[in-house]
Amino acid sequence: MSPPATAFVRDPHASTVHLPPAAWATVLDGLCAQFGTVSRAQWLDRMTRGRVLDGQGVAITPDTPYRVGLRIHYYREVMDEVSIPFAETVLHADEHLVVADKPHFLPVTPAGGYLEQTLLRRLVRRLDNPNLVPLHRIDRLTAGVVLFSANRSSRAAYQALFRERRIDKRYEALAPGLPALEFPLSRCSRMVAGEPFFRMQEVGGEPNSETRIELIERGEKSWRYALYPVTGRKHQLRVHMAALGAPIVGDTLYPTLAETADDDCQHPLKLLAHSLAFVDPLSGESRRFESRLTL
DSSP states (O other): OOOOOOOOOOTTTTTEEEEESOOSBBHHHHHHOTTTTTTHHHHHHHHHTTTEETTTTOOOTTTTTOOOOEEEEEEOTTTTTTOOOOOOOEEEEEEEEEEEHHHHHTTTTOOOTSSSSSSHHHHHHHHHHHHEEEEEETTOOEEEEEEEEOGGEEEEEEHHHHHHHHHEEOOOEEEEOOOOSSSSSEEEEEEOOOOOOOEEESSSSSOEEEEEEEEEOOOOOOEEEEESSSSSTHHHHHHHHHTTOOOOOSSSSSSOOOOOOOOOTTSOOOOOEEEEEEEEETTTEEEEEOOOOOO
């Protein structure tokens, strides 16, 4: 008698695609057509190593027939990935949460040309926990505190903190002075995708973004600000500061797009995710995690 089937639990770090309507003979043919930047030889190599699976965790072979709607899990791989020469710090780790201090230039999750050189993959290896999932994101060029769920059973409770805005986020930034403005102040605007696609822009209409801004220190070359994002739009803090006439020091996207160049490790974006504070949904205790980095 054969053993009972067990449910396949997908690796949270695998990518997923549902096969669209098409007349391809095999899954391999369909993947090659859908992902033009990945060669047929690369897909064959991944399949040989068991890196392409169906929804039940069964390995896809070069002869697996194409079926519309079939769920495919695969693992991204990056050739000649650039090394990030800065280390993360684990600020806290327990059975439910991992809190890390991310350095500038390190992505939180795999994207583009980054896979192993990401905070997520580094922590998975370091803590030997493949269940780690980031509860929020900060930009690759931004440094500071990032929270990860370490346990599937409690993940939804912590995700709700961000979704329901029950977590206080504090950032710090260095930017030109704004002597004509009174602080604290709030910047509210409507933000939408701009040009190129990876930039954001402010447009007229009902605001969908809000940042509270406080002045910490007036320096000779730049002022130090505390930024409190009420909403979480992409590049929100960078866009709002630039719109006020004080683009964050080291910003190559706002207010104008700089020429494409390699990362300037000597002149990082002067933006730091300084701290996160919240009432723990499991224990009810007040918790606060603060970055050890400075600008």
